[in-house]
Amino acid sequence: MKRLIVIMLLFCASITTAQEASITNINIEGLKRTDEGFLRRLIKVKPASMYDSIKIATDVEKLNRLPGIAKATSKLEKDASGNYQLTYEIVEAFTIIPGVRIATDNNDEFSYRLSAFEFNLFGKNQLIGGFYQNDEFNSYGFFWEAPYLFTNKFGFGVNYQNNVNQEPVFFPEQELNYRFDSKAFEVLFTYEFNFYHNAQIGAIISKEEYSFLPEQSEGDLPADKPANLSADRITFRGEYEYNDIDIDYQYVSGFRTLLDVRLVSGDESEAFLDSFFIGRNDFEYFQRVGEKGNWANRLRVAYASNNDNPFAPFTLDNQLNIRGVGNTVDRGTAALTLNTEYRHTFIEKGWFVLQGNAFIDAGTWRNPGQDISQLFDGTSTRLYPGLGVRFIHKRIFNAVFRLDYGFGVGDDATQGLVFGIGQYF
Known part of the structure; x- marks a missing residue:
């Protein structure tokens, strides 16, 4: 019984940790002509916001619709604190x-x-x-x-x-x-x-x-x-x-x-x-x-x-x-x-x-x-x-x-x- 209780507590803790994981930093790589501030204004995910895979996927789709971007992808890296470093990787289009x-x-x-x-x-x-x-x-x-x-x-x-x-x-x-x-x-x-x-x-x-x-x-x-x-x-x-x-x-x-x-x-x-x-x-x-x-x-x-x-x-x-x-x-x-x-x-x-x-x-x-x-x-x-x-x-x-x-x-x-x-x- 004790073992079951411990397992349940660990499971709940892991869920809580996952839910509370945040985006500590957002990088945008690959830019040459596109203004980085302009892209940061458009994307929905902001630094210190909670991790949300749907918002990240939506940002990627939005970036791919822009004429100046040929291809956008995202990359997540977890740091020592359990939070995420988010990177948007951009291939620009000639426009x-x-x-x-x-x-x-x-x-x-x-x-x-x-x-x-x-x-x-x-x-x-x-x-x-x-x-x-x-x-x-x-x-x-x-x-x-x-x-x-x-x-x-x-x-x-x-x-x-x-x-x-x-x-x-x-x-x-x-x-x-x-x-x-x-x-x-x-x-x-x-x-x-x-x-x-x-x-x-x-x-x-x-x-x-x-x-x-x-x-x-x-x-x-x-x-x-x-x-x-x-x-x-x-x-x-x-x-x-x-x-x-x-x-x-x-x-x-x-x-x-x-x-x-x-x-x-x-x-x-x-x-x-x-x-x-x-x-x-x-x-x-x-x-x-x-x-x-x-x-x-x-x-x-x-x-x-x-x-x-x-x-x-x-x-x-x-x-x-x-x-x-x-x-x-x-x-x-x-x-x-x-x-x-x-x-x-x-x-x-x-x-x-x-x-x-x-x-x-x-x-x-x-x-x-x-x-x-x-x-x-x-x-x-x-x-x-x-x-x-x-x-x-x-x-x-x-x-x-x-x-x-x-x-x-x-x-x-x-x-x-x-x-x-x-x-x-």
Whole structure:
């Protein structure tokens, strides 16, 4: 009996000791460009806090989500007093990223986009950069975002974009081409509620102009169609994200949902540029398959209230939703798209990864003026299976060079090559 009592007392003492074990010191190793004070402000575990394995794991996941970090791990060492020395070991990512995108425009002529972004400005994982684009016309934009500018939860961003391009507008009886000129300035605030939930609110002040392009359209402008449209707009935007994603270099697992809602004011005197509402939600699910496989899925649901407007907000396009379909093929006021693909690592040597993928992209649209039932009756459904390859630099942020080829299924379906930087989703 005495032996049993002694064993129980020792067991209880060991539990108490484990529960009272604290983190006496926190080290962060491997930093070159990232500001150590910035990381210490972000992590939840603090010196002299009680040992909590869940908090440590959460910190590691949070660090792995930062653009400036390619890989973060933790190491625990117990000292003579029974407490812990905690070390976060960091492999930094190279974050000054140039970008080049080359394609054919709507007139089968050469177009390109040049960009440069720094994702770890001042070592605080701020974004700054801009782009220049020539796609029939010249466009440019500048961006600055600091998600942890004020506190470890509260941030700020601004951007300005002057986009000028040729927009095919799909009226029921014909397609007409317009020059679309949009000058937009946006201010946004970001807030991180906790590790999983964050939000953005912002306002965009813009001026939009449409001008008919007779040289790019088949036939003359019908009398009932506008030659010129313009409107000063204010858009109020809200975004909510639930993020439970675990990143291990090229491998991703977990679930993420992103909701984007916008209230767009318009000019009620312009028949096609009145006020409307836009809502879009992306559901993403990723799962590791064995040692080298990754299954990735995205379901996008989108709706706009301006159903009687041929200048519809959602575009069917290679780079946005369905690979192989072409450049600005159609427009809609509601959409359902599903992208699913299997990614497999064939070669992994140090910093370099060669990855292949097989995908299926599918979607359906509601054309302007149609009922919501068009999403389900098959008249606007697109199905594109395909194959692709990825060249990945593990220690450069978002350095995924992708090449995909989509094959259309059905009558009059197209097929084509799609190049880009970053995973498709």
